[in-house]
Amino acid sequence: MTSTKVISEEKIAFDINNIRNDFPILSRKVNGKPLIYLDSGATAQKPKQVIDAIEKYYSEQNANIHRAVHRLSQDITTIYENARTTVQKHINAKHVHEIIFTHGTTESINLVATTFGKKFVNAGDEILITEMEHHSNILPWQQLCEEKNAVLKVVPINSEGELIMDEFKKLLSAKTKIVAITHTSNTLGTINPIKEIISLAHANNIPVLVDGAQSIPHTKVNVQELDADFYCFSGHKVFGPTGVGVLYGKEEWLRKLPNYQVGGGTIKTVSFAKTEYADIPLRFEAGTPNIEGGIGLAVALDYINNIGFENISAYEHELLEYATEKLSVVEGLKIIGTSKNKASVISFVIDKIHPYDIGVILDQLGIAVRTGHHCTQPIMDKFGIPGTVRASLAFYNTKDEIDELVKGITKAKQMLR
Amino acid sequence: MKIEEIENEIIDEFSMFDEWMGKYEHIIEMGKSLPLIEEKYKTDDRLIKGCQSKVWLHSELKDGKIFFTADSDAIITKGLVAMMVRVLSGHTSDEILAAKMDFVEKIGLKEHLSPTRANGLVNMIKQMKLDSLAYKAKV
Numbered sequence: 166m167t168s169t170k171v172i173s174e175e176k177i178a179f180d181i182n183n184i185r186n187d188f189p190i191l192s193r194k195v196n197g198k199p200l201i202y203l204d205s206g207a208t209a210q211k212p213k214q215v216i217d218a219i220e221k222y223y224s225e226q227n228a229n230i231h232r233a234v235h236r237l238s239q240d241i242t243t244i245y246e247n248a249r250t251t252v253q254k255h256i257n258a259k260h261v262h263e264i265i266f267t268h269g270t271t272e273s274i275n276l277v278a279t280t281f282g283k284k285f286v287n288a289g290d291e292i293l294i295t296e297m298e299h300h301s302n303i304l305p306w307q308q309l310c311e312e313k314n315a316v317l318k319v320v321p322i323n324s325e326g327e328l329i330m331d332e333f334k335k336l337l338s339a340k341t342k343i344v345a346i347t348h349t350s351n352t353l354g355t356i357n358p359i360k361e362i363i364s365l366a367h368a369n370n371i372p373v374l375v376d377g378a379q380s381i382p383h384t385k386v387n388v389q390e391l392d393a394d395f396y397c398f399s400g401h402k403v404f405g406p407t408g409v410g411v412l413y414g415k416e417e418w419l420r421k422l423p424n425y426q427v428g429g430g431t432i433k434t435v436s437f438a439k440t441e442y443a444d445i446p447l448r449f450e451a452g453t454p455n456i457e458g459g460i461g462l463a464v465a466l467d468y469i470n471n472i473g474f475e476n477i478s479a480y481e482h483e484l485l486e487y488a489t490e491k492l493s494v495v496e497g498l499k500i501i502g503t504s505k506n507k508a509s510v511i512s513f514v515i516d517k518i519h520p521y522d523i524g525v526i527l528d529q530l531g532i533a534v535r536t537g538h539h540c541t542q543p544i545m546d547k548f549g550i551p552g553t554v555r556a557s558l559a560f561y562n563t564k565d566e567i568d569e570l571v572k573g574i575t576k577a578k579q580m581l582r
Numbered sequence: 583m584k585i586e587e588i589e590n591e592i593i594d595e596f597s598m599f600d601e602w603m604g605k606y607e608h609i610i611e612m613g614k615s616l617p618l619i620e621e622k623y624k625t626d627d628r629l630i631k632g633c634q635s636k637v638w639l640h641s642e643l644k645d646g647k648i649f650f651t652a653d654s655d656a657i658i659t660k661g662l663v664a665m666m667v668r669v670l671s672g673h674t675s676d677e678i679l680a681a682k683m684d685f686v687e688k689i690g691l692k693e694h695l696s697p698t699r700a701n702g703l704v705n706m707i708k709q710m711k712l713d714s715l716a717y718k719a720k721v
């Protein structure tokens with residue numbers, strides 16, 4: 166097993182310099198200036214532990230999994246399946262076979278929308294999402310509704326960027342077949358009251374899919390405590406490799422879902438007359454998976470558990486408060502997404518300046534932010550803006566970097582006026 | 583002035599700046615002299631695709647020469663459009679179609695522009711050439 170042992174008893178004190186040293190990319194320069202990476206919401210940087218694990222995989226361990234009797238294949242199968250167990254433990258799933266490896270959040274959602282939709286959604290049924298969803302949690306459901314003549318219902322948000330819970334309750338109906346909702350908004354930072362939402366839905370016997378892409382990097386998620394039916398996330402946003410993600414599904418749901426993609430790896434026996442399919446999770450994992458992705462993801466989860474979520478949450482909260490305070494006093498700057506319950510994501514607009522212009526100037530200063538609609542166009546429509554500038558912070562960011570951001574914005578404002 | 587002469591003029595102007603800030607300030611400044619598109623022409627079919635900000639472009643043929651007007655909701659983008667218009671506007675279809683536009687690299691901007699922006703720039707030039715081609719077909 167490649168993963169490092171988790172030392173949960175004796176938590177390592179939070180030392181920002183040590184942590185930054187773990188991320189090689191943070192010491193590079195951009196446009197001649199030290200990189201200030203404030204775009205972890207798009208994708209997080211990787212610690213050297215993850216990079217090393219990938220290198221080790223290709224230089225020492227590469228073989229296909231579940232396929233051969235030879236030593237390399239057996240070893241890597243064990244490592245890969247241990248990675249699945251690491252994910253299971255991390256989100257406290259009841260069974261390891263409830264963890265399906267996918268390419269990412271988007272594929273996880275598509276898998277459920279396609280298979281659940283095929284079996285359980287009919288004309289006139291309703292699917293409930295919210296106004297703050299990422300396009301990846303809108304389009305699969307929209308497409309399903311078009312195919313099945315079902316109706317997509319959308320819970321609105323208020324001017325703080327929070328779900329209007331009364332509307333949610335009103336929109337839950339006997340026709341609702343599934344609720345699909347983000348745990349944390351990638352644009353607004355809002356953390357939704359997921360536990361309450363799930364229990365309201367369950368009171369009506371409606372299952373809930375949670376898009377956890379933006380919550381997994383910031384908080385410890387316990388799928389059993391939340392009682393989520395499906396929970397999706399991406400490896401690359403949680404300091405792991407790209408091209409790997411997770412679909413957690415409750416055993417009873419996964420067993421009810423029809424096949425998604427089929428092919429090598431999903432079967433017990435095949436003949437032209439009849440194929441007997443494998444049990445979950447392999448039934449949903451067609452073809453050779455992203456092996457180094459799964460392994461790297463487990464190493465990334467071990468890495469953050471080693472730092473400890475109490476430490477991460479406390480530090481990120483401090484960064485968020487600091488950044489909010491510093492940005493709030495910039496003249497003409499308006500923060501979009503002002504819920505009290507937020508992850509370390511800050512979107513903002515500046516009076517009469519296009520977010521894009523700010524992004525270009527900040528880039529010249531070595532500061533990486535994201536500008537645009539962040540794959541959440543309905544939110545932009547709601548607030549009547551073309552886009553925002555978004556700074557998304559991780560535990561490797563510092564207050565100094567936030568100061569540089571504020572300086573950069575001030576400079577941009579001078580140039581752009 | 584010929585297209586190439588205008589390009590050289592711009593290359594000269596940019597050679598005065600050795601820092602990115604000066605270059606960008608100059609781009610922003612150029613935006614202020616952009617011949618603005620009439621409001622009624624700011625329609626979706628005149629939007630150039632591939633820019634994160636909005637860019638509208640309109641062209642007209644006068645005495646065998648093509649004239650461009652444009653606008654953008656982002657200031658830097660507006661400056662870039664202005665620079666392209668400055669180079670290409672008032673020339674014949676043949677001249678516009680033959681323009682290599684490699685001055686963009688010579689003024690050291692290409693490396694400074696983000697990929698989305700670079701695509702926007704490429705798309706701007708492409709649209710101006712497409713317009714010219716359409717006029718050529720009509721003549």
Ligand SMILES: Cc1ncc(COP(=O)(O)O)c(C=O)c1O
Pocket residue numbers: 206207268269270271272299301302347349350351376378379399540
């Ligand atoms: C909330 C949310 N959902 C879904 C996604 C899609 O994730 P991926 O592109 O890794 O599939 C993202 C990524 O931007 C996201 O922020």
